[in-house]
Amino acid sequence: MKRILIGDEAAFRQLMSLYRTYIYQVIYSVLRHPKDAEDITQETFVTIYFSLPHYQGKGLKAWMTRIATNKAIDYKRRAFKKREESTDEMEAVASTFSVHVAASTDIEETLIRKERKELVVQMMTQLPPNYRKTVELYYFYDKTYQDIAEEEGISVKTVESRLYRAKQWVRANWKEEDFK
Incomplete structure (x- = not known):
């Protein structure tokens, strides 16, 4: 962990390879979509990398799991919001062409x-x-x-x-x- 904190990229790559499958499984269990889970896994490791200075040295796996879960939930929430917006847009277009309105x-x-x-x-x-x-x-x-x-x-x-x-x-x- 000390090597990662001083900027050793090889140590971080080692951490990624050690936890990559686990983090992917955590995210996939929330999203249930392989491509999205893969993307969010990448984002999660970027977030982990930039959040390492804030890591308090306790429960690394639990800390990374929390970040992964939050990332997956945030992604799911944004995707739902986008679907709602596109539905609203479709309804707006439909109402524009409606003769009865x-x-x-x-x-x-x-x-x-x-x-x-x-x-x-x-x-x-x-x-x-x-x-x-x-x-x-x-x-x-x-x-x-x-x-x-x-x-x-x-x-x-x-x-x-x-x-x-x-x-x-x-x-x-x-x-x-x-x-x-």
Whole structure:
């Protein structure tokens, strides 16, 4: 491990060859797609390499497993979000060509969407500042837990905790009527 930390690439390649199959299996168990699992395995080792200075010297395999699992979950979440967006785009195209949709209805829906978006942005200002920043980075900028942790100088667990607490805060403080 010391050799890797001082930049010995051969030592890191040795670490990769030792854990490559295991990391791939962890990721494949989440994604269930060989090509995606292979890509995310590569990304995981890049993340591991750049995160080694933060490694605390305990449970290397568990630490790498956590990174691999998070990478796979983040990938799956992004893929789902993209599918939702493409479905939304297809629905938008279909509605554009639909004979039955009146132009005034489209304008009205657009205005309603715009008003709701403005309301959400306004309501976001009510969130406690440390939650707001984490929520913005995660939901609006599609940053991963790891990216947010590095950017904010906090642990991944803190990111998870802030997102959880922000959701709890929203449930407790926002009412559905506020959005009607």
